[in-house]
Amino acid sequence: MSDVKLLKGNEVIAEAAIRCGCDGYFGYPITPQSEVMETLMERAPWNTTGMVVLQAESEVAAINMVYGGACCGKKVMTSSSSPGVSLKQEGISYLCGAELPCLIVNVQRGGPGLGTIQPSQADYFQTVKGGGHGDYKLIVLAPNSVQEMNDFVDLGFELSFKYRVPAMILSDGMIGQMMEKVTLSPKKPRRTEEEIIKEDGDWATTGKTADREQNVITSLALKAEEQEATNLRLQAKYKEIQENEVRYETYKADDAEYLLVAFGSCSRICSKTVDTAREDGIKLGMIRPITLFPFPTKQIKEFAKQVKGFMTVEMNAGQMVEDVRLAVNGEKPVEFYGRFGGIIPSPEEIRVALEKQLFNK
Amino acid sequence: MNEEIIIAGFGGQGVLSLGKIIAYSGIMEGKEVSWMPSYGPEMRGGTCNVTVIISDNKISSPVVQRVDTAVVLNQQALDKFEEEVKEGGTLIYDPNGITRHPERKDINIYKVDAARLAVELGNPKIYNMIIMGAILKARPILNDENVELGLKKSLPERHHKLIPLNMEAVKSGSKGVEQVHSI
Incomplete structure (x- = not known):
């Protein structure tokens, strides 16, 4: 029983991030998800695991910091609530285009516009049908308990790295604000540079050696044929995800x-x-x-x-x-x-x- | 056992932390628990409430329309939640500042002059633990040992020296609560 805690969904996202060996969190406060960064700041993981926690100057900056971290093969994440996630859409499209793994958490509130701070599920279309431009998909996990807020952080990263498709936890103010019993995951160490090179060295920018070609990460292709090839590769991945990763x-x-x-x-x-x-x-x-x-x-x-x-x-x-x-x-x-x-x-x-x-x- | 409790009052009365202590005490009893706050743009002095459910089984909805027990600590809370108590349920209120008292005849009603008792104990901050004592007397769903364990779990260690005072407040609330209507 000693491991059972009573925590808010938002607090659990933070605890789970530290425990799963996350390398960096970049965010900007917004109700009803502010406890994610508050808890991270209180835990100060930069003193223990070395995880970076940074309050960016805006949601746009935060998602682009995620892009940068993800390029290096790091386990990086951001969280926000509906209006803030709207601001992140450009970055999300770029992450998808560049085939980068990361975790995004949306603790939804009522919209449209600035809306309310109470729970809502009105970002389903934005999340599932693509809120940014281009043909892309996110791997979307919808927790219905505080325990799943814990479980889906690790699962989200795992799936995201497996397919190099960004993962999103689509939660809402109710799950974010409520407290329930939760068993936190066991602690995993962060990956070392050597491990990143070994596991993701074929695409990540980390670990360029004299005898290795440089890895270039971009979502830009000047030739339409190249861009079509990227799209076909993405669609093949989405098909594979549809076949193998359905959870209900x-x-x-x-x-x-x-x-x-x-x-x-x-x-x-x-x-x-x-x-x-x-x-x-x-x-x-x-x-x-x-x-x-x-x-x-x-x-x-x-x-x-x-x-x-x-x-x-x-x-x-x-x-x-x-x-x-x-x-x-x-x-x-x-x-x-x-x-x-x-x-x-x-x-x-x-x-x-x-x-x-x-x-x- | 499935007890749905709403606690409502002013921000600053310790409503949310009382809910948390009840929930933690429930965990100590080996029960399933949920704690769901109202989280409007609240501030100290504004209204606030929390729904706590303690159950033998997995809790389906953490939000409920009608409750087994309502604990109301100001007039607005009383006006809003008196009617939401299930028939045969329990209402506990603090008469301090109340001009319209509860009127329902189909529920058990208790009152506890917690503000006065807190002053008597020399610390207004333990107000919510006096309410806890009143709840435990009216609805003995948790035993005192588990409440003490729940307190330990929900308070940071630097405040553990205050646990005896808090338990004294629980006793005072249990002693001071008075049933004003029974069915």
Whole structure:
């Protein structure tokens, strides 16, 4: 029990970063994620692991510092909340174009614009469909507990380095601000220069020796043919990721007649709706996409054979529902219920929406 | 066991840290816990609240519409959360500054004059632990040993010398709480 702690989701991101051997964090404060950098500053990992923690002059500077660190093969990250992540989009597109690994955390708040500081999931489109320019994808992990905030830092870096595609943890103010029991990961040392050269020396700028060609990292190609080749390589990677890295969870779905689809904090609320519906003898279940890209399209399609209908619940005006509808492809009705601007739906109102939109049809 | 508690009052009364101590005490009992604050643009003197859930099972939603126990420490909190207590649930309030007292007849109501008790103990900062004592008396869901362990876990070591004073405050709250309506 000694390792079980009670921490906020944001604090856990910081603890997990230090423990997984992160080399550098670059950020700029914004509610509701400021505790990430606050915790890092308090822990002062530059005295222990040697990890750099730097408050940049802006979100734009922070993401470009991430670009620089990533070029050297370092494990680097940034975090922000919705308006700040919008500012990072150019940098994210460059990171994707240059095929650099890194971790970005978005603790979403209500938008558009400066919006509110309360939780929201309205950055789904921005995150999954590409908020910056060009054909790119991020590996997107959507935690629904403080424990997963811990687990996904390490997982995010692992997947990001495996494919050299930036990873994003798409969280929100609820998971960031709430405290739950958490078991922190065991400590891993940071990689030495030798290890970086050995594992990533074929692309990273670190470790140029007299007999090795220089590695040049850029997202610029003056010839269209070169740029098309880059795009084809990226698309091949995304296909591989779609085939191998889908993660999802089901809840009481085995015999379900109706299925809720929800990610992140909404899935927590929905699981309570499932429990109360089951008490009333209604066969309701849930599927929770854990990776939003790659999306569990096949798995949802499979459920279309079993259930009478779906309802997607999101803290936005209906974003993931489009991907659910693509998966179901008209075979069964896919309804939507959402609240926005920082309002968290209650399990009871989801039940009411189910009665009105799905059960009575 | 699944106890959903909301604690609401002014910023600076120790609402959030009381919630944290309850949650840590729950962990010491081997329970599942969640702690979900209201985090609007709050400041000292503004209103604030925290929802704490202690359960034998994995906690689904950390946000709830109706609670088993509401602990309300000012008039606004009382006005807002009295109606959110489930039928048969518990309401604990501090009458200090209250002009409209709780009216519901289908819940158990307790009052604790915690501000006065804190002054009697010579330290207004232990106000929230007096409330803790009142909660434990009204809803004995945690035992005192685990509360002490929870305190130890949630306080930085440099403040551990204050634990005896805090436990004294818990006792004072348990003794001073008075049931004003029972169902």
